Amino acid sequence: MKHLFDLFRKSESGSVTVETSLIIMLLIMLTGGTIEASFAFHQYNAAQQAARTGVRIAATSDPVSRDFSDYTNVADLSLERHCSSDTQQCSGGQYDSNAMRRIIFGPDGDGACAATTRSRRGMCDVFSDTQRAHVDVSYIGSGLGRTGAQGDAAPIVSVTLRDIPLNFVFLDLVGFKDIVHLPPVEATLMGEDLKNG
Known part of the structure; x- marks a missing residue:
């Protein structure tokens, strides 16, 4: 018996x-990790583009906080409105669901997330994982007005996209679906006329 064991050991x-099976396993894990990381990076970039699209619409459309469109005290830097589509409320103002709908679905107001022309795009047309519950819009007094209309406030407008679950290729198959979320993505612009059209 000892002789057989020595033969097996040598x-x-x-x-x-x-050795090949160990190297193949390592290569499969590295390839899968690269694919997952690339897909997550792609989703993050799409979310950034959606936030940029949303803030462009928010800066040139009726504000989500209704009282802000009539606000004329340009010098008031303390004015802030934070509107959440999740709770459908604005801090200190009235929530306008049509204005939020325009930001999310675009000026066409079709309520669908699909490819459309550039001028009719909303946030979900750019990034289909955008949902109403994931979007926040903030208006902050800047102390600035518009040239030719000195009484009209030009607030700083921010759109934040938050709590978006990452869609993985391989990890979703093993139970990681909806566990990992993208970090919040924010885009900011100076408000313009804050009126549709």
């Missing part, structure tokens, strides 16, 4: 198979 047949 034998090198099959070592190439074991």
